[in-house]
Amino acid sequence: MRKTLITSMAMASIAFSGSAFSAWTGWNIHNQNYPITDALESFMENAEKVTDGRVGGTLYNGGVLGSQGDAIQMMQIGSIQFAGFSLGPMGTAIPEANIVSLPFIFKNVDHMHRVLDGPFGERLSDAMSKYGIMSLGWYDAGSRSFYNNAKPIVNPSDVEGMKFRVMNNELYVGMIEALGGNATPMAFNEVYQSLKTGVVDGAENNPPSYESTNHYEVAKYYSLSHHLIIPECLCVSTKAWNELSSEDQTALKVEAKKSVAMQRGLWSKREAQSRSIVEKAGVEFNEVADITAFSSAMKPVYAKAIKETPVLASYIETIQSID
Ligand code: GTR
Numbered sequence: 382m383r384k385t386l387i388t389s390m391a392m393a394s395i396a397f398s399g400s401a402f403s404a405w406t407g408w409n410i411h412n413q414n415y416p417i418t419d420a421l422e423s424f425m426e427n428a429e430k431v432t433d434g435r436v437g438g439t440l441y442n443g444g445v446l447g448s449q450g451d452a453i454q455m456m457q458i459g460s461i462q463f464a465g466f467s468l469g470p471m472g473t474a475i476p477e478a479n480i481v482s483l484p485f486i487f488k489n490v491d492h493m494h495r496v497l498d499g500p501f502g503e504r505l506s507d508a509m510s511k512y513g514i515m516s517l518g519w520y521d522a523g524s525r526s527f528y529n530n531a532k533p534i535v536n537p538s539d540v541e542g543m544k545f546r547v548m549n550n551e552l553y554v555g556m557i558e559a560l561g562g563n564a565t566p567m568a569f570n571e572v573y574q575s576l577k578t579g580v581v582d583g584a585e586n587n588p589p590s591y592e593s594t595n596h597y598e599v600a601k602y603y604s605l606s607h608h609l610i611i612p613e614c615l616c617v618s619t620k621a622w623n624e625l626s627s628e629d630q631t632a633l634k635v636e637a638k639k640s641v642a643m644q645r646g647l648w649s650k651r652e653a654q655s656r657s658i659v660e661k662a663g664v665e666f667n668e669v670a671d672i673t674a675f676s677s678a679m680k681p682v683y684a685k686a687i688k689e690t691p692v693l694a695s696y697i698e699t700i701q702s703i704d
Contacts, residue, residue, distance in 0.1 A: 405438035405462035420644035516614035517637035529583025534604035592655035
């Protein structure tokens with residue numbers, strides 16, 4: 382089942398105990414039994430309980446409502462109210478979100494947590510909410526590495542001339558071009574077929590997505606470049622949020638924290654499971670020779686991003702000042 386119906390009789394559009402009832406519609410690209418799916422479902426179930434049914438929702442999994450680009454617009458015009466968005470493709474609609482799409486911006490996943498769980502995370506959510514979307518918490522998506530069906534990527538020069546699928550965001554086109562490769566932006570659900578038919582030679586993602594989408598069947602070299610650490614968010618529509626009472630907002634913030642903790646726990650288990658599944662299926666993992674060779678190639682990507690969105694310069698400084 383791709384759709385998870387969370388709420389019960391409260392779905393009827395009625396005035397509930399004297400307060401308006403909010404029936405939220407939610408978007409998620411992943412299917413069931415995936416960390417973010419379980420965490421979003423649990424959030425909405427608990428939201429309904431702690432608000433005595435004033436907030437209830439239906440989560441649509443597997444991207445059935447459209448791509449993330451579509452879903453961002455849907456949230457902005459008010460047809461969805463909550464989502465598990467990757468901050469990756471978000472930069473197209475919200476330039477400030479590109480901060481987390483800069484390759485090697487975080488030292489590691491723990492550093493990303495330290496940055497986003499503190500004031501910087503609030504600053505980013507405030508910037509996003511000017512575009513109608515805010516984050517109640519930051520989910521994990523590990524680190525992304527390159528995979529392809531031709532050879533292990535060991536040095537930046539191995540990317541030269543190869544065609545890589547990237548998420549829909551021009552910044553990633555620059556990232557692949559800085560390594561001498563060709564980038565094809567494409568929605569998540571088109572990647573398997575494109576790898577299989579040779580439209581692209583490779584792609585990049587974290588091990589759970591590489592495994593859950595079966596990309597490993599058609600691209601068996603996974604090279605641990607860890608070039609992107611992109612958080613995902615428990616995002617809600619600013620408009621829907623502002624319609625809630627401050628008591629309900631406080632209660633939902635508590636539930637969002639619990640949902641994030643749950644997702645991060647599930648994520649670290651899933652990373653290990655996914656790795657073992659793909660290894661058993663014959664995937665070859667390799668370390669890259671020198672990470673700094675990849676990161677120093679990214680200077681033009683940073684320069685272009687700052688030129689287009691000057692506030693990124695101060696964001697970068699803040700992130701680099703956090704240990
Ligand atoms: C996954 C992420 C998705 C989507 C996807 C992609 O890791 O969880 O939201 O962004 O990558 O590559 O499009």
